[in-house]
Amino acid sequence: MAYTPMEEEPDFSNLQACAATWLTPQGYELFSGFGNRHGSWEATFSRQHGNITEFISLDLTSLSAPPVGRPLSYNVEVWIDAEQADKFCRRMVGQLSVTDDHLNAQDFLQKLSALLNTAASVGNNLTSADLDGTYSRGFMRP
């Protein structure tokens, strides 16, 4: 079913395709295409690395109100998170800023490619000892 949004919704399909091109050789596959996670557009790639499941996320967040007559600017973040059973970790790898009329520009894509490569390198070095978070689920019943 198609709806008619009030605002024109962004199309990040080229960005997602570029990220897939860079991350696939490192063993990552698309986990979730671009969707809106409570204010940020996010696409996620995942891979199994030994006993650890790793995820690299590419996020774009507009931190300013929609401008009139100027391009919309995005804060771009690359995150890596990983988990094994009830342990997990989550780290930001780096940030960029870009305007929506510059999303397909070569200089931006080169910087983004470098950031995603850094994320994959971080993933290569992750071990169980780095998973410093613990999921807490439900009540602890006596």
Next chain:
Amino acid sequence: MPSHFLACHALTKCLLLRCYLCLRVASNFMGCASRLAITLDEEMLHSSGTTIYPGITAPSSLPKKTGAQVSKELGGRLLLRYLLATQIGIFYGGSNKLHFVTPTPIAPADTVSILALPAPGTSRDFAMLLDPKQIPDIWGPRYVRAGQGVEYLLPSGFPQSALVLPWEVQIV
């Protein structure tokens, strides 16, 4: 068994006091009300026979449900889609993109950590209230990966008719 539970068990044989102490200690990990709200939502979903899938479950592997089914498993409650103040009004007409939503009311100070959100320096002080009955396709629920909450996915977005109020709610 978690160490805080063992400590509470050692402190008293009173069942009610043990539960109270356990909750008090567990709630120190994040805002008490937010943690408790998540736990109550887990209990509610489990009691209706609903499975909450692990956060590493791919969207395509989640159960596909109608909005009416999700409304029933939530006991008629609404879904929340948090947003930044600068994004107010953008989705008044609905959206046809993938959106992530949660049934849990979360304090703005906890939203980023519980939902494992990007832009961590920016709190989500507003939320849209969505009626699941008005949304044809809903996937989930699953736990938030690298976070603590529960989420559903709206793979085809949501129609304008799903907005319960014609404006966002400020969380105070």
